[in-house]
Amino acid sequence: MTDLICVGAISGSFGVRGEVRLKSFTSDPEAVADYSPLTTEDGSRQFTVQLTRQIKNGFAAVLGGVETKEEADALRGVRLYAPRDRLPSLPDDEFYHADLIGLEVYDTGGTLLGKVNAVLNHGATDLLELAPAGGGGTVLLPFTYDAVPTVDLTAGRIIADPPEGVLPE
């Protein structure tokens, strides 16, 4: 589990009054401001975020401490992070993608199957994309109670009972 979660990125300046172009990565794009103040990856700078308007590919935003266009230009490419503990808690059957990514997946016999690479959703159930322990192409595992009976975030492991045909023979 990572402590910082990337919720947005600055793609340049907007206008001449020190506003920035902000790309939001959150599921509700406007929610990026709710996690304010945001920090840079190394934590050296912290910004309060106030969205001013919606623009192409994101929002125009006023960042605390950024007064001029030159300062805004200098922030181009900077990613903004929020601490993990600022995300609201979820019911038992829901998990943040950020929490699931990187967990080790074991089968019911205790054999390591791989690591969670990504969480996908193509319209049906959520899918865990596993990078197999033995290497090779990724494997997709349906995120259902049958296929994934246990998710232990504190131990950092998932117990899976993959249906026949999911894992390569």
Added chain:
Amino acid sequence: MSRSVWKGPFVDAYVLKKAEKVRDSGKNEVIKIWSRRSTILPQFVGLTFGVYNGQKHVPVLVTEDMIGQKFGEYSPTRTYYGHAADKKAKRK
């Protein structure tokens, strides 16, 4: 132009056969199919199909609200990962 109603929904015959076989056996198995063009029928609800996307078989657990759609709609051929941020996954 949409498909004529008198023809009924299109499903490749092998998909029906495979689905029936798995349903009768009661096994927890992914039914590998290549037919992205087949319509999802009510008798497929509860089964998991592995729908080919040109690279791999994407597991698709069929639910009631998917009836009438095509299998290919749930198995995209291009994948964009994006950022995890505050996105949530729900176990069903």
